[in-house]
Amino acid sequence: MRVGILGGTFNPPHLAHLVCAQEAHAQLGLDRIVLMPAGEPPHKQLSAGDPSPDTRYELCLAAVRSDERFVVSRAELDRPGRSYTVDTLRLLRERDPQDELTFIVGGDMAASLPSWREPEAVLGLATLAVAERVGAKREAIERELAPLAGAGRVTFFDMPRIDVSSSLVRERVAAARPIRYLVPDAVAEAIDRNGLYRAAGEVTT
Ligand SMILES: Nc1ncnc2c1ncn2[C@@H]1O[C@H](COP(=O)(O)OP(=O)(O)OP(=O)(O)O)[C@@H](O)[C@H]1O
């Protein structure tokens, strides 16, 4: 099976995550997309008031509920410590050695691959599929990744530019502005029902 993995903090999942995954699914001929919420994001600091990993998992489930192309994995939530992608890919490879793995990232994340844990091992385990996103230029990303062994396993796909981020959604909720259409309805309902993001958290990077 050709499996695409969209890793993220999903704090919360939004429209651009789903469009990104959908375009990878369609353009790269993937059979299934796995949303992989990070238990402890390797490069991001969550703030104290942020929802728990389990709540972010529930938000991901709500986001993909009625779409049979998507599943949500608990692999990184059930593993203690920082959620390094290389560990996740090794686990998936061990579980299903026949699967062909594609790790999907937004262009902004792709350029940072050299600073990830064992970036060359990541490229040995999976194809890296990069969505082109505002501010992320293909040539700049290729230049950044060229020195890595396995750079030939980086592929690009197009997605409509969607200037939505989890930070934007959080800021809008904190400012009592509507988030309908920026996130799936079930996610907006869960955010509302659980009173998430009402107090502005410290900005994460
Ligand atoms: N608008 C977008 N267009 C394309 N890719 C995106 C977009 N938003 C997020 N992604 C990609 O989705 C993956 C998971 O992102 P993440 O969960 O960190 O969301 P985020 O919106 O970037 O979060 P935050 O605003 O909190 O930094 C990353 O690979 C990221 O590059």
Ligand SMILES: O=C(O)c1ccc[n+]([C@@H]2O[C@H](COP(=O)([O-])O)[C@@H](O)[C@H]2O)c1
């Ligand atoms: O493994 C690493 O060193 C590493 C460093 C930065 C990001 N990642 C992964 O990239 C994905 C997107 O990251 P983020 O910070 O946008 O949620 C997510 O699955 C992270 O675990 C992984």
